Amino acid sequence: MAFSFFGGVHPKENKWYACDKEIQEFPAPDLLVIPMSQHIGAPCKPLVKKGDLVTVGQKIGDNQGLCVPVHASVSGKVKAVEAKAHTSGTTVMSVVIENDHQNTLCEDIHPRTPEEVNALTPEEIIDIVHEGGIVGMGGATFPTHVKLSGGIGKVDTVIVNAGECEPFITADDRLCREMPERVIGGLKLIMKVFGLKEGHIGIEDNKPEAVKALRANLETADGIAIDVLPARYPQGAEKQLIYAVTGREVPSGGLPAAVGCAVFNAATCKAIYDVVYDGMPLIRRIVTVSGDILMEPKNLLVPIGTSFNDLIDACGHSENPYKVLSGGPMMGVAQYDLSVPTIKGVNAITVLGRRNEYAVDEPHCLRCGKCIDACPMKLMPVLMYKALQSEDIAEMKSVHIMDCIECGSCAYTCPASVPLVLGFRVAKQLIRNDAAKAKAKV
Ligand code: SF4
Ligand code: SF4
Numbered sequence: 102m103a104f105s106f107f108g109g110v111h112p113k114e115n116k117w118y119a120c121d122k123e124i125q126e127f128p129a130p131d132l133l134v135i136p137m138s139q140h141i142g143a144p145c146k147p148l149v150k151k152g153d154l155v156t157v158g159q160k161i162g163d164n165q166g167l168c169v170p171v172h173a174s175v176s177g178k179v180k181a182v183e184a185k186a187h188t189s190g191t192t193v194m195s196v197v198i199e200n201d202h203q204n205t206l207c208e209d210i211h212p213r214t215p216e217e218v219n220a221l222t223p224e225e226i227i228d229i230v231h232e233g234g235i236v237g238m239g240g241a242t243f244p245t246h247v248k249l250s251g252g253i254g255k256v257d258t259v260i261v262n263a264g265e266c267e268p269f270i271t272a273d274d275r276l277c278r279e280m281p282e283r284v285i286g287g288l289k290l291i292m293k294v295f296g297l298k299e300g301h302i303g304i305e306d307n308k309p310e311a312v313k314a315l316r317a318n319l320e321t322a323d324g325i326a327i328d329v330l331p332a333r334y335p336q337g338a339e340k341q342l343i344y345a346v347t348g349r350e351v352p353s354g355g356l357p358a359a360v361g362c363a364v365f366n367a368a369t370c371k372a373i374y375d376v377v378y379d380g381m382p383l384i385r386r387i388v389t390v391s392g393d394i395l396m397e398p399k400n401l402l403v404p405i406g407t408s409f410n411d412l413i414d415a416c417g418h419s420e421n422p423y424k425v426l427s428g429g430p431m432m433g434v435a436q437y438d439l440s441v442p443t444i445k446g447v448n449a450i451t452v453l454g455r456r457n458e459y460a461v462d463e464p465h466c467l468r469c470g471k472c473i474d475a476c477p478m479k480l481m482p483v484l485m486y487k488a489l490q491s492e493d494i495a496e497m498k499s500v501h502i503m504d505c506i507e508c509g510s511c512a513y514t515c516p517a518s519v520p521l522v523l524g525f526r527v528a529k530q531l532i533r534n535d536a537a538k539a540k541a542k543v
Contacts, residue, residue, distance in 0.1 A: 104348045108477040110334050110510045112268050112431065114307065119391045119398040120271040124279055126402045127415065129175045129200050133406030134185050134442040135161065136193040140236040141243045142167030147196055153179045158207040158382050160232075161196050169234045169244045173198060174384040174404035176205035186438040188427040188447060195442070198406065210380045218377055223253065223294040226377060233376030234383045234445070239273075239337070239366035240428055242446040245373065248363060249294050256295045257361040260346050261288050261370055263304040263311065264330065264337025267429030270449040272387040273367045275400045277304070277311035280371060281318040287370025288325060290377055295363070299324040302367075303342050305332040334431065335508035339364045341477050353504050368448065383445055392452030394418045403443050409450055410439040416452075423455040431509030432522070465517050472511035472521060478504050482511035482521050489528040494535045502528045 138144035145162030155161060155173040163170040173196075180197045187193040213221075221229070231246035239262060261284065265273040277284055284302070292300045304312055306329050319325055328346050330336055340351045342364060349360040357363055365373075368387060375381045384405055391398035396417030403412065409425065426433030427447050443450075472482035480501055488496035505525045512521040 104345050105331070107479055108475050108510060110475050110513050111332075112334050112513050114332070115268045115391070115393075116271050116274070116307070118269060118393075118395070119389050119400055120274055122271070122275070122398065122400050124275050124387055124400045124402050127404070127407065127412065129202070129404040130407055130411050131200050132180070133175055133198045133200060133404060134195045134408070134440075135171055135173065135198065135406040136185065136187050136195045136442060136444055137162045137171060138187070138193045139171060139242060139405075139444040139446065140169050141241070142169075144168070144194065145171050147182045147194065149179050149182070149196060151179055151181055155179060155198060156205045156207040158210045158384060160209075160382075167244060167247065169231060169236055169246070170382075171196075171234055171405075172382040172384050173207075174406050175200040176203050177201040186441050188434060188436060188441050188444060190434070190437070210382075212379050213377065218290075221377070223296070226290055226294050229377055230373055232382070233372070235369065235372045235376060236383070236445050237366055238368035238372060238386060238445060238448065240432065240446050240448060241339075241366075245365070245369055248365075249291065252295060252358050252363045255358045255361065256363040257297065258347055258363075259288070259291050259295060259297060259300045260328075260342060260362060260364045261300070261302040261367055262337055262339070262342055262364050263302055263308070263315075263367040264342055265308070265367075266305060266332065266334045266337040267431050267433075267449070269391040269451050270389045270429045271391070272389045272400055272448050274308045274311050276367055276371060276387055277308070278314045281311075281314040283371040283374040284367045285315065285318055285323070285325065285370075286378070287373040288365070289323070290373055291363075291365060291370070292324075299326070301326050301328050301346050303328045303330055303336075303346050305330055305336055307332040334510055334513070335477055335506070338477065338506050338508050340506060353501065386443070386445060386447070388412065388443055388447055389449040390416050390452070391449065392422075392454075393457045394420050394422060394454035395452055405444060406442045408440050408442055409436060412443065412450055413439065413452055418452060420454055422452045423457070424453040426451040426453070431513060432507055466519050467517050469516060471514045471516065475510040475514040477508060477510060478506055480505060482525075485528065486519060486521055486524050489524045489531075492531070494532060497528050497532055503532060505529070
Protein backbone atom coordinates (compact mmCIF):
# COMPACT_ATOMS: atom_id res chain seq x y z
CA MET A 102 0.00 0.00 0.00
CA ALA A 103 1.34 3.48 -0.87
CA PHE A 104 1.05 6.24 1.75
CA SER A 105 0.91 9.88 0.72
CA PHE A 106 3.40 12.25 2.38
CA PHE A 107 2.58 15.81 3.46
CA GLY A 108 3.43 18.78 1.23
CA GLY A 109 5.57 18.51 -1.89
CA VAL A 110 5.11 20.11 -5.27
CA HIS A 111 4.58 19.23 -8.93
CA PRO A 112 7.45 20.95 -10.72
CA LYS A 113 7.60 20.85 -14.50
CA GLU A 114 9.32 17.48 -14.98
CA ASN A 115 11.20 18.19 -18.18
CA LYS A 116 12.18 14.51 -18.32
CA TRP A 117 11.29 14.38 -22.00
CA TYR A 118 14.59 16.02 -22.90
CA ALA A 119 16.54 12.84 -22.11
CA CYS A 120 14.25 10.01 -20.99
CA ASP A 121 14.26 8.30 -24.39
CA LYS A 122 18.01 8.62 -24.88
CA GLU A 123 19.77 5.29 -24.42
CA ILE A 124 22.82 5.23 -22.18
CA GLN A 125 25.94 5.89 -24.27
CA GLU A 126 29.45 5.12 -23.17
CA PHE A 127 31.38 8.38 -22.99
CA PRO A 128 34.95 7.89 -24.28
CA ALA A 129 37.46 8.71 -21.55
CA PRO A 130 39.18 12.03 -22.26
CA ASP A 131 42.95 12.62 -22.42
CA LEU A 132 43.09 14.04 -18.90
CA LEU A 133 41.07 13.04 -15.82
CA VAL A 134 40.98 14.63 -12.39
CA ILE A 135 40.13 12.22 -9.58
CA PRO A 136 39.41 14.00 -6.27
CA MET A 137 40.42 12.35 -3.00
CA SER A 138 37.11 13.44 -1.49
CA GLN A 139 34.01 12.03 -3.19
CA HIS A 140 32.13 10.87 -0.09
CA ILE A 141 30.92 12.00 3.31
CA GLY A 142 33.76 11.39 5.75
CA ALA A 143 37.54 11.60 5.86
CA PRO A 144 39.18 12.42 2.52
CA CYS A 145 41.50 9.80 1.03
CA LYS A 146 45.24 10.19 1.10
CA PRO A 147 46.84 9.77 -2.34
CA LEU A 148 48.61 6.42 -2.78
CA VAL A 149 50.37 7.49 -5.99
CA LYS A 150 52.74 10.31 -6.96
CA LYS A 151 53.59 12.27 -10.07
CA GLY A 152 55.12 10.01 -12.73
CA ASP A 153 53.56 6.75 -11.46
CA LEU A 154 51.81 4.49 -13.93
CA VAL A 155 48.26 3.42 -13.05
CA THR A 156 45.81 0.87 -14.39
CA VAL A 157 42.01 0.79 -14.67
CA GLY A 158 40.48 0.06 -11.26
CA GLN A 159 43.74 0.52 -9.34
CA LYS A 160 43.32 1.99 -5.87
CA ILE A 161 44.91 5.47 -5.91
CA GLY A 162 43.63 6.88 -2.61
CA ASP A 163 42.50 5.55 0.77
CA ASN A 164 42.31 6.44 4.45
CA GLN A 165 41.28 5.15 7.86
CA GLY A 166 37.95 5.87 9.58
CA LEU A 167 34.79 6.89 7.75
CA CYS A 168 36.26 6.64 4.26
CA VAL A 169 36.09 4.67 1.03
CA PRO A 170 38.97 4.31 -1.42
CA VAL A 171 39.09 5.94 -4.85
CA HIS A 172 40.33 4.18 -7.98
CA ALA A 173 41.77 5.13 -11.35
CA SER A 174 39.11 5.14 -14.06
CA VAL A 175 41.66 4.86 -16.89
CA SER A 176 45.18 3.59 -17.34
CA GLY A 177 48.00 6.05 -17.84
CA LYS A 178 50.52 8.24 -16.06
CA VAL A 179 49.97 10.43 -12.99
CA LYS A 180 50.59 13.94 -14.23
CA ALA A 181 50.09 15.69 -10.90
CA VAL A 182 48.81 15.27 -7.37
CA GLU A 183 47.45 18.69 -6.45
CA ALA A 184 44.42 20.68 -5.32
CA LYS A 185 41.85 21.07 -8.10
CA ALA A 186 38.40 22.62 -8.42
CA HIS A 187 35.59 20.41 -7.06
CA THR A 188 31.80 20.41 -7.39
CA SER A 189 31.53 21.51 -3.73
CA GLY A 190 32.86 24.93 -4.80
CA THR A 191 36.17 24.40 -2.99
CA THR A 192 39.45 22.88 -4.13
CA VAL A 193 40.26 19.30 -3.20
CA MET A 194 43.48 17.25 -3.39
CA SER A 195 43.21 15.27 -6.63
CA VAL A 196 45.16 12.82 -8.75
CA VAL A 197 45.43 14.02 -12.35
CA ILE A 198 45.87 11.15 -14.80
CA GLU A 199 47.07 11.39 -18.39
CA ASN A 200 45.06 8.73 -20.19
CA ASP A 201 47.22 6.35 -22.31
CA HIS A 202 44.01 5.05 -23.98
CA GLN A 203 45.30 1.47 -23.50
CA ASN A 204 42.57 0.59 -20.97
CA THR A 205 44.96 -1.72 -19.12
CA LEU A 206 43.04 -3.47 -16.36
CA CYS A 207 44.40 -3.62 -12.81
CA GLU A 208 45.53 -7.16 -11.98
CA ASP A 209 43.60 -7.05 -8.66
CA ILE A 210 40.27 -7.14 -10.54
CA HIS A 211 38.72 -10.58 -10.74
CA PRO A 212 35.10 -11.44 -11.60
CA ARG A 213 33.27 -13.99 -9.40
CA THR A 214 31.07 -16.84 -10.57
CA PRO A 215 27.46 -16.97 -9.24
CA GLU A 216 28.58 -19.92 -7.07
CA GLU A 217 31.40 -17.85 -5.57
CA VAL A 218 29.00 -14.97 -4.91
CA ASN A 219 26.51 -17.35 -3.25
CA ALA A 220 29.26 -18.54 -0.92
CA LEU A 221 30.10 -15.01 0.29
CA THR A 222 29.19 -14.14 3.89
CA PRO A 223 27.52 -10.79 4.74
CA GLU A 224 30.85 -9.60 6.22
CA GLU A 225 32.69 -10.49 3.01
CA ILE A 226 30.12 -8.62 0.89
CA ILE A 227 30.48 -5.54 3.13
CA ASP A 228 34.25 -5.74 2.78
CA ILE A 229 34.04 -5.98 -1.03
CA VAL A 230 31.64 -3.01 -1.12
CA HIS A 231 34.06 -1.01 1.04
CA GLU A 232 37.08 -1.86 -1.09
CA GLY A 233 35.06 -1.04 -4.22
CA GLY A 234 34.64 2.55 -3.03
CA ILE A 235 30.84 2.39 -3.13
CA VAL A 236 28.88 5.39 -1.82
CA GLY A 237 25.27 6.54 -2.03
CA MET A 238 25.01 7.54 -5.67
CA GLY A 239 21.77 9.52 -5.50
CA GLY A 240 23.90 12.44 -4.31
CA ALA A 241 24.25 11.65 -0.59
CA THR A 242 27.66 9.91 -1.03
CA PHE A 243 27.49 8.25 2.40
CA PRO A 244 29.81 5.20 2.46
CA THR A 245 27.61 2.21 1.62
CA HIS A 246 29.57 -0.34 3.68
CA VAL A 247 28.83 1.70 6.82
CA LYS A 248 25.10 1.79 6.03
CA LEU A 249 25.19 -1.99 5.51
CA SER A 250 27.16 -2.88 8.62
CA GLY A 251 25.23 -0.38 10.78
CA GLY A 252 21.88 -1.81 9.65
CA ILE A 253 22.50 -5.47 10.50
CA GLY A 254 20.02 -6.54 13.18
CA LYS A 255 18.15 -3.21 12.95
CA VAL A 256 16.80 -3.14 9.41
CA ASP A 257 13.69 -5.17 8.59
CA THR A 258 12.78 -3.32 5.36
CA VAL A 259 15.11 -2.43 2.54
CA ILE A 260 13.95 -0.07 -0.19
CA VAL A 261 15.62 0.72 -3.50
CA ASN A 262 15.11 4.34 -4.37
CA ALA A 263 14.30 4.49 -8.08
CA GLY A 264 12.05 7.51 -7.54
CA GLU A 265 14.24 10.04 -9.33
CA CYS A 266 11.74 12.84 -8.78
CA GLU A 267 14.07 15.74 -9.70
CA PRO A 268 13.19 17.48 -12.97
CA PHE A 269 15.39 16.75 -16.01
CA ILE A 270 17.20 13.72 -14.46
CA THR A 271 16.67 10.38 -16.19
CA ALA A 272 19.83 8.41 -15.28
CA ASP A 273 18.09 5.97 -12.92
CA ASP A 274 15.11 5.63 -15.26
CA ARG A 275 17.46 4.54 -18.05
CA LEU A 276 19.41 2.31 -15.67
CA CYS A 277 16.23 0.47 -14.62
CA ARG A 278 15.12 0.14 -18.26
CA GLU A 279 18.48 -1.03 -19.63
CA MET A 280 20.10 -2.90 -16.73
CA PRO A 281 17.26 -4.00 -14.43
CA GLU A 282 19.05 -7.25 -13.59
CA ARG A 283 21.94 -5.30 -12.04
CA VAL A 284 19.63 -3.16 -9.89
CA ILE A 285 17.73 -6.25 -8.73
CA GLY A 286 20.96 -8.24 -8.28
CA GLY A 287 22.37 -5.47 -6.07
CA LEU A 288 19.18 -5.44 -4.00
CA LYS A 289 19.40 -9.20 -3.49
CA LEU A 290 22.96 -8.80 -2.17
CA ILE A 291 21.76 -6.13 0.26
CA MET A 292 18.90 -8.42 1.38
CA LYS A 293 21.47 -11.15 1.98
CA VAL A 294 23.59 -8.83 4.15
CA PHE A 295 20.54 -7.91 6.27
CA GLY A 296 19.20 -11.48 6.30
CA LEU A 297 15.89 -10.39 4.72
CA LYS A 298 13.56 -12.42 2.51
CA GLU A 299 11.72 -9.38 1.17
CA GLY A 300 12.71 -6.12 -0.50
CA HIS A 301 11.07 -3.12 -2.17
CA ILE A 302 11.78 -0.98 -5.19
CA GLY A 303 10.09 2.42 -4.94
CA ILE A 304 9.51 4.09 -8.30
CA GLU A 305 7.24 6.88 -9.54
CA ASP A 306 4.37 6.15 -11.91
CA ASN A 307 5.88 8.43 -14.58
CA LYS A 308 8.42 5.70 -15.46
CA PRO A 309 6.23 2.92 -16.92
CA GLU A 310 9.01 1.50 -19.13
CA ALA A 311 11.33 1.12 -16.14
CA VAL A 312 8.55 -0.54 -14.11
CA LYS A 313 7.94 -2.95 -16.97
CA ALA A 314 11.63 -3.83 -17.31
CA LEU A 315 12.03 -4.39 -13.56
CA ARG A 316 8.90 -6.57 -13.40
CA ALA A 317 10.09 -8.63 -16.36
CA ASN A 318 13.26 -9.47 -14.44
CA LEU A 319 11.58 -10.53 -11.21
CA GLU A 320 10.32 -13.89 -10.06
CA THR A 321 7.82 -14.42 -7.25
CA ALA A 322 10.45 -16.29 -5.27
CA ASP A 323 12.66 -13.18 -5.24
CA GLY A 324 10.36 -11.61 -2.61
CA ILE A 325 10.78 -8.18 -4.19
CA ALA A 326 7.83 -5.80 -4.52
CA ILE A 327 7.74 -2.92 -6.99
CA ASP A 328 5.99 -0.03 -5.25
CA VAL A 329 4.69 2.29 -7.95
CA LEU A 330 4.15 5.68 -6.32
CA PRO A 331 2.37 8.78 -7.60
CA ALA A 332 4.83 11.25 -9.13
CA ARG A 333 5.17 14.11 -6.69
CA TYR A 334 8.28 15.98 -5.64
CA PRO A 335 10.18 14.99 -3.39
CA GLN A 336 8.91 11.40 -3.59
CA GLY A 337 12.54 10.25 -3.98
CA ALA A 338 13.70 11.87 -0.72
CA GLU A 339 14.66 9.16 1.76
CA LYS A 340 12.20 10.00 4.54
CA GLN A 341 9.31 10.61 2.14
CA LEU A 342 10.02 7.35 0.31
CA ILE A 343 10.08 5.39 3.57
CA TYR A 344 6.74 6.89 4.54
CA ALA A 345 5.23 6.27 1.10
CA VAL A 346 6.29 2.59 1.10
CA THR A 347 5.87 1.62 4.77
CA GLY A 348 3.81 4.33 6.49
CA ARG A 349 6.67 4.73 9.02
CA GLU A 350 7.85 8.22 9.98
CA VAL A 351 11.55 8.73 10.62
CA PRO A 352 11.72 10.88 13.78
CA SER A 353 13.19 14.38 13.71
CA GLY A 354 16.98 14.11 13.67
CA GLY A 355 16.75 10.31 13.31
CA LEU A 356 18.08 7.91 10.71
CA PRO A 357 15.99 5.43 8.65
CA ALA A 358 17.37 2.54 10.76
CA ALA A 359 15.46 4.05 13.71
CA VAL A 360 12.27 2.79 12.03
CA GLY A 361 13.85 -0.42 10.72
CA CYS A 362 14.46 0.87 7.18
CA ALA A 363 17.41 1.29 4.87
CA VAL A 364 17.23 3.01 1.49
CA PHE A 365 19.70 2.51 -1.37
CA ASN A 366 19.68 4.38 -4.64
CA ALA A 367 19.19 2.28 -7.81
CA ALA A 368 22.65 3.27 -9.11
CA THR A 369 24.19 2.23 -5.79
CA CYS A 370 22.58 -1.21 -6.18
CA LYS A 371 24.14 -1.52 -9.63
CA ALA A 372 27.53 -0.47 -8.24
CA ILE A 373 27.23 -3.16 -5.54
CA TYR A 374 26.41 -5.74 -8.20
CA ASP A 375 29.33 -4.57 -10.39
CA VAL A 376 31.92 -4.87 -7.65
CA VAL A 377 30.65 -8.17 -6.21
CA TYR A 378 30.14 -10.01 -9.52
CA ASP A 379 32.59 -8.24 -11.87
CA GLY A 380 35.14 -7.20 -9.25
CA MET A 381 34.95 -3.70 -10.75
CA PRO A 382 35.15 -0.81 -8.26
CA LEU A 383 33.14 2.36 -8.71
CA ILE A 384 35.02 4.06 -11.57
CA ARG A 385 32.15 4.98 -13.88
CA ARG A 386 28.61 6.20 -13.40
CA ILE A 387 25.55 7.13 -15.45
CA VAL A 388 25.07 10.90 -15.74
CA THR A 389 22.15 12.73 -17.35
CA VAL A 390 23.38 15.82 -19.15
CA SER A 391 20.25 17.81 -19.87
CA GLY A 392 18.80 21.30 -20.05
CA ASP A 393 16.84 23.66 -22.22
CA ILE A 394 19.79 24.98 -24.25
CA LEU A 395 21.48 21.67 -25.07
CA MET A 396 21.36 20.55 -28.70
CA GLU A 397 21.29 16.90 -27.72
CA PRO A 398 20.68 15.99 -24.07
CA LYS A 399 22.15 12.58 -23.20
CA ASN A 400 22.45 9.84 -20.62
CA LEU A 401 26.14 9.00 -20.51
CA LEU A 402 28.20 6.31 -18.84
CA VAL A 403 31.05 8.51 -17.68
CA PRO A 404 34.51 7.66 -16.30
CA ILE A 405 34.91 9.33 -12.89
CA GLY A 406 37.20 12.33 -13.33
CA THR A 407 35.77 13.53 -16.68
CA SER A 408 35.21 17.30 -16.65
CA PHE A 409 31.76 18.91 -16.85
CA ASN A 410 33.08 20.90 -19.83
CA ASP A 411 33.79 17.72 -21.80
CA LEU A 412 30.29 16.37 -21.15
CA ILE A 413 28.49 19.63 -21.93
CA ASP A 414 30.50 20.04 -25.14
CA ALA A 415 29.52 16.51 -26.18
CA CYS A 416 25.86 17.59 -26.06
CA GLY A 417 26.38 20.95 -27.80
CA HIS A 418 24.54 24.11 -26.74
CA SER A 419 22.57 26.75 -28.60
CA GLU A 420 23.66 29.64 -26.34
CA ASN A 421 26.11 30.20 -23.52
CA PRO A 422 24.93 28.41 -20.38
CA TYR A 423 23.48 30.83 -17.83
CA LYS A 424 23.36 28.34 -14.98
CA VAL A 425 25.04 24.92 -14.71
CA LEU A 426 24.09 22.68 -11.82
CA SER A 427 25.65 19.55 -10.46
CA GLY A 428 22.38 17.63 -10.05
CA GLY A 429 18.90 18.81 -10.94
CA PRO A 430 17.32 22.25 -10.64
CA MET A 431 15.69 21.55 -7.24
CA MET A 432 18.60 20.22 -5.20
CA GLY A 433 21.56 20.77 -7.51
CA VAL A 434 24.55 22.93 -6.69
CA ALA A 435 25.41 25.76 -9.10
CA GLN A 436 28.86 25.44 -10.66
CA TYR A 437 31.10 28.37 -11.49
CA ASP A 438 34.08 26.44 -12.84
CA LEU A 439 33.17 23.86 -15.48
CA SER A 440 36.58 22.20 -15.30
CA VAL A 441 35.23 20.37 -12.21
CA PRO A 442 35.31 16.58 -12.57
CA THR A 443 32.39 14.18 -12.50
CA ILE A 444 32.53 12.42 -9.13
CA LYS A 445 30.66 9.46 -7.64
CA GLY A 446 27.67 11.52 -6.43
CA VAL A 447 26.99 13.39 -9.68
CA ASN A 448 23.86 11.91 -11.24
CA ALA A 449 23.21 14.84 -13.55
CA ILE A 450 24.52 18.05 -15.04
CA THR A 451 21.71 20.49 -15.74
CA VAL A 452 22.51 23.26 -18.18
CA LEU A 453 20.04 26.14 -18.28
CA GLY A 454 19.64 29.21 -20.43
CA ARG A 455 18.90 32.71 -19.13
CA ARG A 456 15.18 32.41 -19.85
CA ASN A 457 14.62 29.11 -18.06
CA GLU A 458 12.21 29.32 -15.14
CA TYR A 459 14.66 27.38 -12.95
CA ALA A 460 17.43 29.90 -13.62
CA VAL A 461 15.83 32.96 -11.95
CA ASP A 462 17.34 34.36 -8.74
CA GLU A 463 15.78 37.57 -7.36
CA PRO A 464 15.07 37.39 -3.64
CA HIS A 465 12.28 39.32 -1.84
CA CYS A 466 9.80 37.48 0.37
CA LEU A 467 6.12 38.35 -0.12
CA ARG A 468 4.99 36.57 3.09
CA CYS A 469 2.53 34.47 1.08
CA GLY A 470 3.17 31.25 3.06
CA LYS A 471 3.19 28.98 -0.01
CA CYS A 472 6.52 27.51 1.07
CA ILE A 473 4.92 26.23 4.29
CA ASP A 474 2.27 24.27 2.39
CA ALA A 475 4.93 22.76 0.12
CA CYS A 476 7.35 21.54 2.77
CA PRO A 477 7.20 17.72 3.09
CA MET A 478 9.00 17.95 6.44
CA LYS A 479 6.26 20.21 7.88
CA LEU A 480 8.78 23.02 8.42
CA MET A 481 8.26 26.78 8.13
CA PRO A 482 10.71 27.83 5.40
CA VAL A 483 9.76 31.52 5.57
CA LEU A 484 10.65 31.64 9.28
CA MET A 485 13.80 29.60 8.73
CA TYR A 486 14.96 32.09 6.11
CA LYS A 487 14.14 34.99 8.44
CA ALA A 488 16.22 33.36 11.19
CA LEU A 489 19.12 33.05 8.76
CA GLN A 490 18.84 36.67 7.70
CA SER A 491 18.98 37.77 11.34
CA GLU A 492 21.98 35.43 11.85
CA ASP A 493 20.31 34.17 15.01
CA ILE A 494 21.67 30.65 15.64
CA ALA A 495 19.26 29.92 18.52
CA GLU A 496 16.33 30.93 16.32
CA MET A 497 17.66 28.84 13.42
CA LYS A 498 17.71 25.81 15.70
CA SER A 499 14.28 26.51 17.13
CA VAL A 500 12.72 26.52 13.65
CA HIS A 501 14.40 23.11 12.99
CA ILE A 502 16.63 24.07 10.08
CA MET A 503 18.67 20.90 10.65
CA ASP A 504 15.58 18.82 9.75
CA CYS A 505 15.48 20.35 6.26
CA ILE A 506 16.19 17.69 3.64
CA GLU A 507 17.12 20.37 1.06
CA CYS A 508 14.49 19.08 -1.35
CA GLY A 509 13.84 22.54 -2.80
CA SER A 510 10.02 22.23 -2.83
CA CYS A 511 9.74 25.54 -0.95
CA ALA A 512 12.05 27.38 -3.34
CA TYR A 513 10.21 25.93 -6.31
CA THR A 514 6.83 27.08 -5.07
CA CYS A 515 8.04 30.52 -3.92
CA PRO A 516 6.62 33.21 -6.24
CA ALA A 517 9.42 35.59 -5.26
CA SER A 518 12.22 33.15 -6.09
CA VAL A 519 13.78 33.51 -2.65
CA PRO A 520 16.89 31.25 -2.64
CA LEU A 521 15.58 29.27 0.32
CA VAL A 522 17.56 26.04 -0.10
CA LEU A 523 20.84 27.83 -0.62
CA GLY A 524 20.06 29.82 2.55
CA PHE A 525 19.30 26.65 4.53
CA ARG A 526 22.59 25.08 3.46
CA VAL A 527 24.40 28.17 4.74
CA ALA A 528 22.35 28.13 7.96
CA LYS A 529 23.19 24.48 8.62
CA GLN A 530 26.87 25.23 8.19
CA LEU A 531 26.58 28.16 10.63
CA ILE A 532 24.91 25.86 13.18
CA ARG A 533 27.63 23.23 12.71
CA ASN A 534 30.39 25.85 13.04
CA ASP A 535 28.74 27.15 16.21
CA ALA A 536 28.57 23.64 17.68
CA ALA A 537 32.24 23.01 16.81
CA LYS A 538 33.25 26.29 18.48
CA ALA A 539 31.27 25.39 21.61
CA LYS A 540 32.91 21.96 21.71
CA ALA A 541 36.39 23.45 21.33
CA LYS A 542 35.75 25.69 24.36
CA VAL A 543 34.86 22.74 26.63
S1 SF4 B 1 12.39 23.76 4.09
FE1 SF4 B 1 13.79 22.15 3.43
S2 SF4 B 1 12.57 20.28 3.53
FE2 SF4 B 1 11.11 21.99 3.57
S3 SF4 B 1 10.55 22.30 1.43
FE3 SF4 B 1 12.27 23.68 1.85
S4 SF4 B 1 14.08 22.53 1.22
FE4 SF4 B 1 12.39 21.03 1.43
S1 SF4 C 1 6.85 31.20 -0.61
FE1 SF4 C 1 8.51 32.71 -0.86
S2 SF4 C 1 7.49 34.68 -0.83
FE2 SF4 C 1 6.02 33.17 0.01
S3 SF4 C 1 6.40 33.23 2.26
FE3 SF4 C 1 7.67 31.61 1.45
S4 SF4 C 1 9.66 32.65 1.09
FE4 SF4 C 1 8.15 34.26 1.26
